[in-house]
Amino acid sequence: MHSPQPPGDVGPRPTIDSEITWLLHRAAQRMRAATGDMAEKHGLTLREYIVLSALHKSPGLNQGELGKTLGLDKTTLMSQLDRLERNGFVVRHNDPRDRRLRIPVITPDGEALRTKVAAACDTVEASALTGLDPDEIQNLRRLLVTVIGDVADRGSCL
Numbered sequence: 001m002h003s004p005q006p007p008g009d010v011g012p013r014p015t016i017d018s019e020i021t022w023l024l025h026r027a028a029q030r031m032r033a034a035t036g037d038m039a040e041k042h043g044l045t046l047r048e049y050i051v052l053s054a055l056h057k058s059p060g061l062n063q064g065e066l067g068k069t070l071g072l073d074k075t076t077l078m079s080q081l082d083r084l085e086r087n088g089f090v091v092r093h094n095d096p097r098d099r100r101l102r103i104p105v106i107t108p109d110g111e112a113l114r115t116k117v118a119a120a121c122d123t124v125e126a127s128a129l130t131g132l133d134p135d136e137i138q139n140l141r142r143l144l145v146t147v148i149g150d151v152a153d154r155g156s157c158l
Helices: 020-041 046-057 063-070 074-086 108-128 134-148
Strands: 090-095 098-106
Touching: 020 046, 020 108, 046 063, 046 074, 046 090, 046 098, 046 108, 063 074, 063 098, 074 090, 074 098, 098 108
Parallel strands: none
Antiparallel strands: 090 098
16 A cells, blocks of 8 residues: 655655565665765766765776676776766776776875765765664664675666
8 A cells, every 4th residue: 555645746655565676776766866966066977976986995996897896887987987087086007917907096186076975975865864863774774785685796876
């Protein structure tokens, strides 16, 4: 059974009885929209912000490894890296293990921008989680990690 809809809304609203997949999808949509808006206010697309975040959290990955980590195909990742590089947020170095490969590295300007966007996204995330106490938020994180599981390809929120 679904909750009544406010006038003008289209489609059912999530309830406690909704399918878990749908609830996760809707929650991800909400967070993607909110963080995407924050990234755009700072001149980045959500994908660019996520690429910068991945470079911050997992330095030293070559472009292929980064693409697998983010669940992005080569063409999509290259376009993101090209734009970030043109704007001075990323540089690419040769991989010392294999000169045919390139390692993208976040620049100081890229790190400064990533830090600003991350702070703005933290605020948006906290706002979306209003009504949950810190223990509930930690439990939500544990539950989501359990649902994701220990898989090599964690996919992408892109």
